[in-house]
Amino acid sequence: MATRQTRALARTMMAPAVVLLLLWMIVPLGMTIYFSFQNYNLLNPAMQSFAGWFNYEFFVTDPAFVQSMVNTLLLVGGVLAITVIGGTLIALLLDQPMFGQGIVRILVISPFFVMPPVAALIWKNMLMHPGYGIFAHIARFFGISPIDWFAQVPLFAVILIVAWQWLPFATLILLTAMQSLSEEQLEASEMDGANAFNRFFYIILPHLARAITVVVLIQTIFLLAIFAEILVTTNGGPGYNSTNLTFLVYRTALLNYDIGGGSAGGVIAVILANIVAIFLMRAVGKNLDT
Amino acid sequence: MGSITLDHVNKAFGDVQVIPDISLDIKDGEFVVFVGPSGCGKSTLLRLIAGLEDTTGGTIKLDGADMTNAPPAKRGLAMVFQSYALYPHMSVRDNIAFPLKMANTPKDVIAQKVDYAARTLNLNDYLDRRPRALSGGQRQRVAIGRAIVREPKAFLFDEPLSNLDAALRVNMRLEITELHQQLKTTMIYVTHDQVEAMTMADRIVVLNAGKVEQFGTPLELYRKPANRFVAGFIGSPKMNFIDGQDAARYDAHSIGVRPEHFQLSRESGTFTGKVAVAEQLGADTFLHVNVERLGLITVRTGGDETFENGETVHLTPDPQRIYRFSADGTALSHGQA
Numbered sequence: 001m002a003t004r005q006t007r008a009l010a011r012t013m014m015a016p017a018v019v020l021l022l023l024w025m026i027v028p029l030g031m032t033i034y035f036s037f038q039n040y041n042l043l044n045p046a047m048q049s050f051a052g053w054f055n056y057e058f059f060v061t062d063p064a065f066v067q068s069m070v071n072t073l074l075l076v077g078g079v080l081a082i083t084v085i086g087g088t089l090i091a092l093l094l095d096q097p098m099f100g101q102g103i104v105r106i107l108v109i110s111p112f113f114v115m116p117p118v119a120a121l122i123w124k125n126m127l128m129h130p131g132y133g134i135f136a137h138i139a140r141f142f143g144i145s146p147i148d149w150f151a152q153v154p155l156f157a158v159i160l161i162v163a164w165q166w167l168p169f170a171t172l173i174l175l176t177a178m179q180s181l182s183e184e185q186l187e188a189s190e191m192d193g194a195n196a197f198n199r200f201f202y203i204i205l206p207h208l209a210r211a212i213t214v215v216v217l218i219q220t221i222f223l224l225a226i227f228a229e230i231l232v233t234t235n236g237g238p239g240y241n242s243t244n245l246t247f248l249v250y251r252t253a254l255l256n257y258d259i260g261g262g263s264a265g266g267v268i269a270v271i272l273a274n275i276v277a278i279f280l281m282r283a284v285g286k287n288l289d290t
Numbered sequence: 291m292g293s294i295t296l297d298h299v300n301k302a303f304g305d306v307q308v309i310p311d312i313s314l315d316i317k318d319g320e321f322v323v324f325v326g327p328s329g330c331g332k333s334t335l336l337r338l339i340a341g342l343e344d345t346t347g348g349t350i351k352l353d354g355a356d357m358t359n360a361p362p363a364k365r366g367l368a369m370v371f372q373s374y375a376l377y378p379h380m381s382v383r384d385n386i387a388f389p390l391k392m393a394n395t396p397k398d399v400i401a402q403k404v405d406y407a408a409r410t411l412n413l414n415d416y417l418d419r420r421p422r423a424l425s426g427g428q429r430q431r432v433a434i435g436r437a438i439v440r441e442p443k444a445f446l447f448d449e450p451l452s453n454l455d456a457a458l459r460v461n462m463r464l465e466i467t468e469l470h471q472q473l474k475t476t477m478i479y480v481t482h483d484q485v486e487a488m489t490m491a492d493r494i495v496v497l498n499a500g501k502v503e504q505f506g507t508p509l510e511l512y513r514k515p516a517n518r519f520v521a522g523f524i525g526s527p528k529m530n531f532i533d534g535q536d537a538a539r540y541d542a543h544s545i546g547v548r549p550e551h552f553q554l555s556r557e558s559g560t561f562t563g564k565v566a567v568a569e570q571l572g573a574d575t576f577l578h579v580n581v582e583r584l585g586l587i588t589v590r591t592g593g594d595e596t597f598e599n600g601e602t603v604h605l606t607p608d609p610q611r612i613y614r615f616s617a618d619g620t621a622l623s624h625g626q627a
Binding site: 182184185187188189190191192193194195198202203206207209 | 342361363368372373388
């Protein structure tokens with residue numbers, strides 16, 4: 001379809017954007033890699049020198065490192081599980097004809113419009129506060145002593161908050177996918193004797209496979225970099241209980257002024273993200289074919 | 291066994307009355323075709339029988355048992371959809387096996403029945419393919435295969451051939467007719483194509499605006515149409531209708547003459563006109579003749595004679611085959627000049 005001329009033209013026209021994107025990516029990455037091999041501390045910036053692999057050794061042997069890796073994976077996995085399962089169920093509900101459908105859908109989507117620090121603050125002060133939070137009130141109403149969410153189950157609390165924010169995204173994508181399922185297929189399965197349960201597992205769920213893959217891939221990219229919710233609520237604590245890799249990098253680079261160590265952590269985070277991405281593409285990417 | 295009885299069935303979507311009142315009696319083993327123009331309610335009627343729509347009133351009986359409010363799965367009917375509605379993520383084998391699996395049939399019985407269906411429909415080579423790797427005709431066969439493994443009381447076909455090209459449609463038409471002779475199960479077939487209706491049906495239901503215009507064998511409909519609508523709908527090319535003083539001569543509000551029931555002459559006849567278009571099909575020639583006062587009249591004649599455009603011809607209707615209609619369109623006794 002494309003002649004040689006139009007292809008050449010297209011390349012010329014795209015070149016500036018591609019070059020800009022490349023610089024946008026390569027300069028920060030290059031500088032991060034450069035700093036990760038330097039002794040460079042903002043408390044003593046004049047003492048900059050080549051460090052070899054020391055920064056990496058330092059970061060990896062940090063007692064917080066293993067825990068933050070585990071926390072990162074738990075956070076990603078937990079939020080994915082809640083949003084995919086919850087999103088599918090909510091999408092199923094929203095797909096039913098009902099009164100005020102448009103308004104209900106907007107209400108369901110609205111958490112996505114709230115920016116992360118604000119959402120986290122609302123959860124922290126209005127819902128999860130052990131003294132005057134709504135959850136505490138409910139607990140007291142039933143005569144149970146309220147949970148101090150950010151002290152007792154900090155990582156779970158963060159997972160809940162992040163899941164609340166991403167649930168609309170998953171719901172929206174899964175709902176549109178569900179609506180693209182042909183009515184005749186459902187009717188055919190009904191004629192074939194499938195009950196509601198079987199219709200869901202044999203017809204609807206396989207139809208959603210591709211949409212679920214998209215949700216998992218996109219969310220993973222964003223969930224690996226969760227930061228604001230942790231900063232606003234637990235500050236990574238207590239101890240390192242809710243510190244993920246991103247937060248550990250922040251702690252090293254900006255609280256300890258160790259740019260070299262932080263950069264090494266950043267590079268490790270990039271590598272981890274790539275490993276996860278490869279693993280995911282292997283596991284679910286085949287759903288995207290054709 | 292598969293007799294189907296509709297008793298004063300009606301259906302409304304909100305204020306719109308799609309089917310005002312239909313009563314039908316379909317015998318066991320019959321091949322019945324619902325035919326009518328689009329929007330006449332024929333698909334809705336089929337879906338009412340299938341249980342995919344709820345009736346607003348009336349009763350539907352299968353084998354004498356009231357099934358009006360039974361869910362589709364409990365009615366024991368199988369349906370073939372216009373879009374085939376195959377399950378895209380399952381192989382052909384799993385598609386055909388699906389209804390059996392839902393019925394918790396033992397695995398070896400499933401394998402046996404799928405194998406039988408595949409042999410009946412020539413699908414053996416495609417059992418492990420996905421539906422998207424099949425041609426239209428093959429998909430159609432898979433959909434039929436999925437229907438026959440259930441051994442239903444009756445098959446419901448919803449315009450199953452409308453997505454196929456002309457040649458394949460003729461083939462599948464034959465295959466479905468053969469299948470009916472082989473299985474001897476009741477079949478209800480919905481189409482807007484009167485040729486399909488005429489060739490396949492034991493009896494035809496002609497529907498118009500949700501009403502049954504006539505229910506009879508194909509030849510009954512052709513020879514003794516109950517009214518002007520049926521007369522115009524059955525037969526190709528369409529019947530010619532003549533109103534006004536020319537009809538009054540035959541003591542009717544309007545008369546109808548089929549294109550094949552005109553005698554064509556170059557010398558003299560009842561009507562005189564000029565050939566506007568001559569469509570030569572080889573075996574037949576369809577002449578569209580511009581007759582004064584009457585407008586365009588279609589005439590069917592043998593393919594051997596040739597006519598020039600603009601040539602003057604004379605038409606004489608076969609007096610035995612003039613259909614006479616009253617002002618409201620019902621047929622008067624016909625065949626009298």
